Amino acid sequence: MNFFTLFDLPESFTLDISSLAERYQALQRRYHPDNFATQPEAERLQALHYAANINQGYQALRKPLPRAEYILSLHGFDINNEQHTMHDTEFLMAQLTLRETLEEIEQQKNNEALIGFLRDITQQHKQLMSVVEQQLAEQQWQQAADTVRKLRFFSKLADHAEALEEKWLDF
Structure with a gap:
């Protein structure tokens, strides 16, 4: 899942953080697990999974360094898991x-x-x-x-x- 798509934002390092926060809150309200408490288990689990993705996406995009890392991951550079060493x-x-x-x-x-x-x-x-x-x-x-x-x-x-x-x- 592309977090920029999730929050309906352009894939860009420069983001409107207030728009991100507003969309995050709206999605959290919509997919909060409590809203699905009376639903069948499959729907509850799906909502829980979606809420987790929303939280993960927000954490990835809200600060510049994790956002840069996330953008790079979209283009094949996994900074967190790679074995590449600094040569400078x-x-x-x-x-x-x-x-x-x-x-x-x-x-x-x-x-x-x-x-x-x-x-x-x-x-x-x-x-x-x-x-x-x-x-x-x-x-x-x-x-x-x-x-x-x-x-x-x-x-x-x-x-x-x-x-x-x-x-x-x-x-």
Whole structure:
């Protein structure tokens, strides 16, 4: 099932998120399992399956990175299950350096450095998002897949840094 079709949206990285949310809510109301409680078992199971697809589709489309991954999957690139490795050694070395920097910030408990670090990686993430948006629009699937892999590195790094920030705020 194509999630863009499910939500009656064009297959595009750039989406009207409010339209997606409205269509999601309308479909959820229509196919909520409670609406089928008195129906035969086959219809109840079908409604349950459809509700699960609606939820899965919404999760795939509501945020940019999963949306890019989903679009790529429609074109034969399964980022989640593939064995393709990153061959951009310069990027990988930069990632190692960023991880080492984050470890140093953590050891020093330097909140100001952490804020600057988050600002820097957020900016790099935004730049890569612009790149992947253009690549997907131009149907440059392989290049977009490589950019999505890079975005995943930045997302994980940002998650780690944000978790560290939250940890420090709890003190």
